[in-house]
Amino acid sequence: TAQYNPALAPDPQSSPVQTLALFQYQPQRPPPHGGTKTRMRPPAPSLRRLLPLLLPLLLAVPGGSAYGFRNCIQSPRDPGLFRCVQRFLEAVAGAVADLPPAATALNLSHNSLRRLPPAAFARLPLLRTLDLAHNRLAGIAPGAFAGLGALATLDLAHNRLAELAEGAFAGLGNLSSLRLDRNPLATLAPGALLPLANLRRLSLRGGRLPALGPVALAVRPLPRLRLLDLCGNNLSAAPFARLCLRNLSRLRLAGNPLDVFRLLEALPNGTLAACPPLGTLDLSRNRLRRLGCVGRLLGPQQRGELRELVAEHNLLRWLSPCQAAPALRRLHNVSLRFNRILVAGPRAFADAPHLRLLRLDVNGLARLDRQALQGLRELRELRLDNNLLTDLYDGSFADLGQLRTLNLRNNRVSVLFPGAFAGLARLQTLDLGGNNLRHLAPAALQGLGGLRRLYLDRNRLQEVSAAAFAPVQASLGVLDLRANALRYISRRPRQRPPFQHLRCLYDLKLQAQQPYGLRIIPHRFFEGLTALRSLYLSQNWLLAVPADAFDDLAQLRYLTLADSSGGMGDLPAGVFKNLTSLRVLDLENVGLRSLGPEVFGNLSRLEQLQLAKNELRTLDRRLDGQLPALRYLDLRKCPLSCACANAWLPAWLGRARVQVVYLYNYSCGGGGGGRPPAYLHSFDTRVCFLDVGLYLFAGTAPAVLLLLALPLLHHRAYWRLRYHLYLLRAWANGRWRPEQRRYAYDSFVSYNSADEGWVLGELVPELERGALRLCLHHRDFSPGRAIVDNIVDAIYNSRKTVCVVSRSYLRSEWCSLEIQLASYRLFDELRDVLVLVFLEAIPDAELSAYHRMRRVLLKRTYLSWPPEPPARPLFWAKLKRALRSGYAEGEEEGEEEGEEGCGEGGPPPV
Template identity: 60%
Template sequence: MMETAEKAWPSTRMCPSHCCPLWLLLLVTVTLMPMVHPYGFRNCIEDVKAPLYFRCIQRFLQSPALAVSDLPPHAIALNLSYNKMRCLQPSAFAHLTQLHTLDLTYNLLETLSPGAFNGLGVLVVLDLSHNKLTTLAEGVFNSLGNLSSLQVQHNPLSTVSPSALLPLVNLRRLSLRGGRLNGLGAVAVAVQGLAQLELLDLCENNLTTLGPGPPLPASLLTLQLCNNSLRELAGGSPEMLWHVKILDLSYNSISQAEVFTQLHLRNISLLHLIGNPLDVFHLLDISDIQPRSLDFSGLVLGAQGLDKVCLRLQGPQALRRLQLQRNGLKVLHCNALQLCPVLRELDLSWNRLQHVGCAGRLLGKKQREKLEVLTVEHNLLKKLPSCLGAQVLPRLYNVSFRFNRILTVGPQAFAYAPALQVLWLNINSLVWLDRQALWRLHNLTELRLDNNLLTDLYHNSFIDLHRLRTLNLRNNRVSVLFSGVFQGLAELQTLDLGGNNLRHLTAQSLQGLPKLRRLYLDRNRLLEVSSTVFAPVQATLGVLDLRANNLQYISQWLRKPPPFRNLSSLYDLKLQAQQPYGLKMLPHYFFQGLVRLQQLSLSQNMLRSIPPDVFEDLGQLRSLALADSSNGLHDLPDGIFRNLGNLRFLDLENAGLHSLTLEVFGNLSRLQVLHLARNELKTFNDSVASRLSSLRYLDLRKCPLSCTCDNMWLQGWLNNSRVQVVYPYNYTCGSQHNAYIHSFDTHVCFLDLGLYLFAGTAPAVLLLLVVPVVYHRAYWRLKYHWYLLRCWVNQRWRREEKCYLYDSFVSYNSADESWVLQKLVPELEHGAFRLCLHHRDFQPGRSIIDNIVDAVYNSRKTVCVVSRSYLRSEWCSLEVQLASYRLLDERRDILVLVLLEDVGDAELSAYHRMRRVLLRRTYLRWPLDPAAQPLFWARLKRALRWGEGGEEEEEEGLGGGTGRPREGDKQM
């Protein structure tokens, strides 16, 4: 047979004969358990950055008990918003005695039982907004003596029990906005005992009257009654609003100024009346309200109304702020505000102004010297003209023209404000910014040009802004940064170019920014970044935002130097969500040089290949995000985090991970927060858990964890306390939605473990002891009887068969295949002999042994081509043995031996089985002399044609070739 068909016998491994007792196994299990101890809450999550602050949001809870039952009693804040609770039972939070803040917004609360907040003696903030409460009953707020803020906004609240709020002796802020209350009097009765109340919000109710009712608490400073149905202010006593400083009556239906004569308003410092059809000047004539206490915004001023307002505001003291919002102003002529007192702040927002010009023209001389803040937002301004030579406002430092329709800004448009520090031109339609528009603004520190239509930034546009620290150009249409565009910005620290159309950056793009610390280039169309781009800012840049660009790398090797290698001060780098489908691979040493980087975000990329050396230089990294890469990553390469010993936060949510290994996570000894939700993990490796000694927060939600004995340790790990596991009681057993990791039956993992170990190991040990002895002592005897049995079986099946398929089966080694195929086969098959050859006639797919047995029994003779290679072949030896068994069984000589080589006694002695065959059987030698070879073929053919073995034994003197005869040999 062929050498390639030979098979080595399997080696035998010895197993220990003893078994571990149950207690020893348990001891080993406990010893190998991780040193960190997790804890979790059924429906809440503790804030990682704010310990004892708990969020139980959107858990579909119908009772607070489902959330608070497993919370620690020393919890400080609790958020139960966006659930389905309808009722609070008495003492629902009794064991949370240290709670300071309780948020119950966006539930379905209809009833608050008396004593619902028992035990919350230190509660400071309670928010019940956006529920379905219709009444505040007596006894509801018992025990809340320390409450400072109560929010009951946007409830269909129609009644408040007179004594419901009495326990709130320290209440300072009360909001009942968005209810269905009809009168202030009932509320005044409920709050009259609140000696600390400072703010009362009753906006958006159905109030039609102020009384009847007692005076409001003397501590009340702010009363908000906006968006009600007040037509008159009757019913309230004159002293009702005696102590109120800020009164908001905006958006009611008050049309008669006489209704204010019934109230004492002299102490009011600010009165809002916007949205009322009221003659404001008549009001000032008949009431005791001070003109400077009235907010003129939104009031109908009529013809010459602005002059009348200014005359009313006259006084010896400067006016802090004049607010003229929503007055329908369309045009402001020169000196329009010269009759007004000296102002510090002027707000003309929410009007219809189309032109303001240079602000100095609106004011008188004294006003120009004092004005500091100018706000003209939400108007219809279309352009800002040149103001070269205009009146100067020496103290004006803040100007805002946001939310207009400004298309162009002329040269030196702000020359009237040489002291300007803050300029907001954002959210306009700006398409042209003159190169000299910002000249002489040497004191400007903040410039906002975001959300406009700018396409080009020109050289020297910012040349005079020597003190500018923040420049915002976000969401424009800038596609090219020309050389020198930022020249002169020596103090700039923040540059925001996000949301533009930048495709390429050159080495000159960032020149002139020696102190830049924060650079935002997100949501552009950058195709690549290089180290030369960041060369001008490499010493100072700390934050670099490259989110949502078009960065792509098609090879793991960079032809150019790593793009960030010189940014030695960078501590925050954002590369997530590259378009259109995200980064697919990271080149080797991509982050080389970022030795101080602390935060790196690579989320929302389809990373398919991450080399293990990519984070090699990030020894100071504290936060790494690789979330939402499920269509790319599968398992992280070994050693990828080996240098991240300072990592605290790792986000691998939806990254497609299948396993956690020590080779990946073994070095993260300082990791505190680990997000693994929505991965393909079936277990959380216990050896990995033991190495994460600093872990405090673990998220395994929506992972197909399995309920097997391999996860038995995980069940115990989840029920301890140190690491917070997010919602540990919700982890189901893979696809079994009714079985949970924290409670699956683990008894099967311990049932009679010692007995099972003994029963399984003892027979195995005995068998392994017996098998080698039997193998050594009786291998060939057993093998002989086995094949004798098979021969007997085969003979029984073939007992009636008289004809053979082949004249001879040729047994040879692959090393002699050329002689067999080139000489033996042509000579015999041309002589009408039918030969069986293994490579041609063996049936594919059958066992080798079965093919050999069939070949021997389906052939009249078996020709063995003997050589040194043949003697060393186990399979050839087997074929000889099978032929011998047939010889013994049938009593017929069917074996013909052909010696290709002269094998001496010394060599033959090592193959005792073949030696015995050669000593007992006749054989033919292959002559090397060509003249003797025809005789050899004649003798071989005659041996194959011979009938019975007895006749063949009588032939003599037929040996072919020379050689020393051996004892007992018979040559043909």
């Protein structure tokens, strides 16, 4: 392989092929994990100037809060990028119908597209990148890409295209990169690529092209083509004289059934005459067992210009020293990847003193001699990853004062001895991921005062301490501790916060701790990380997150707790209260059952919120007001319900400030019995706006008033209520009681126990001598029966009732009940059945307090017990006459007699 030196390259318009790879084809292995991270090239300056002007005008949708697309997701970072991946689309219209015309990048890969109709993307005139890989495209209609004059990159790999007809790429005048890999392409029309005047990269890898001739005719009109990849086809060694090579920088023919010698013989004279001076020597895939000193194989001029040596995918086992070999002064890059190197001996690279990049990764390197890298004072990057190194000796990197990147990933290093990194004062990136480190000693990182990125992921670290990071505390910006064995079982830390002195750290990765995750985040665990901008805590099966966990992270912009559903359930109130700068919050699959507004209290700058795969059934409507900057919301696979608690969502989702991922796919039950399922964005919310409160008030107010009134009535009118209850019972007994023709007693005597002496000593003997039958409490009531039932029976089984009235009688509730029941019989039967006997004179002031008794006394005459003995015979005669008299006659006589001499106390006061 000969690759040109850019410094000595002639005019591109006249230079022939500058790289020709003619080695046997093997499937390319993916780079090992932990390779040096590279950044994507930023958009062209013209595009960067154009997008800020066009996107606000064309992407803006009038409205208020939320929007979404049926089959695509708009990138929250780049509003012009749309991904419509794995949506089972069979037609392009299903994806582009609702996209804004300002879209600049569209990914339709991994779908089921079978054909591209004419003008399939005409409504997206600003599209610059189009990915149609991994579909089922079997044909491209002429004019399929009409209207895509700005398209620069087109990917049609992994489809079923067997031929390319003329007109298939019409309208793609600005296309610079075209991929047709892994298609059963066997026929290429001569004019198929004619419209692609600006094409620079063309990949036809893994097809079925049988010969170079048709390819030569097809690419001849492409004056700017630089890379042509024809690997893995069926190309034979037929001459390709008509293939213009002068504009190509690289031609790849690996993996074809070519005979290299016949191919070289087929080249016409002068085809490679204009090749530039040698800049790269590529000896890959030649089954070399020994490399030797390359400088001896080159002439003086070639040694002075050689900059890169590549000997990958060989069988090299040893690296021998080359002290006596001519020095390769301009050799900067050496790559010996994918070999079988076991040992690197002393001064193995002495013939390349100005080496800047050395790659020994993916070998079997078990021992690195202390002096193996001696003399490489200008080395900037050293790759030793994916080997078998177990020990790092003191002084192994002493001469590498200019080293910026050291990659030791996926080795077997278990201990970092003090002084292992001596001399690496300018090292910026140290990758120790995938080793067997269990403990990080305080002096392990000694000498790395300028370290900015430290990768310790996939080790077996069980704890980290502030002392271990003390040597790098002034410069460290990225710390990767994922997939270790860190675990905490108590919220109270066992030692001081491990990151408290890392004032410059801006990226911290702690996800996927083994075997069960962090479990619990201790209090003040992140204390001191005042500059942290990204924090990764996903896949940790968190049980509890304290409310003060993130209090010190005021500058945090990205936080992920995804896939940590260890029973957390709910986030504590105020857990994000200090994250006023947070832009992205990933809470996917953390087991959340509810999200109250107190959780998102101060996230005023949050732009992206991911809540997919949680147990959320409702969303609080106050979230919209508390997240004013929200632009991207993911609620996929959340069991949101079409309930009144979510009645605000349809109106909010119908506006256009926030992109809700797959807005129209959120169903919420229904669909039974042949009915269509209900969708969250359109369910009927009218029932939720009925005045349910009015109905509830009307139904509950009487019950509440009754419950309030019962205690008051019990306190103020207990006896009155009880009295009316007894009246009711008496009325019922009298209503359904058969009329009695014969009475058991002539009179029922109602008296108070305080007057029992007079009743038993005076009244009873006098009346019973006159052959009157009396009913008395203590003598005639049936034992065991209710007192009320005894009183009612006594009143209704007696012809009349005698009430012996005194002050004690008036104060007695039972006496009051007896006289009231007797008066009720009086009013009900309209017969003289009540006789009142006053034992003492009662003034009006005292009598007025017993208003219930006054009602009876106002309507009846009465007899008064005379204090003078001479008047008592008359009293007894009147009483007996009243008890024996007929009803109507007795009433008149009683009134007259009462007026003559028995009413000495006067009528009861009104």
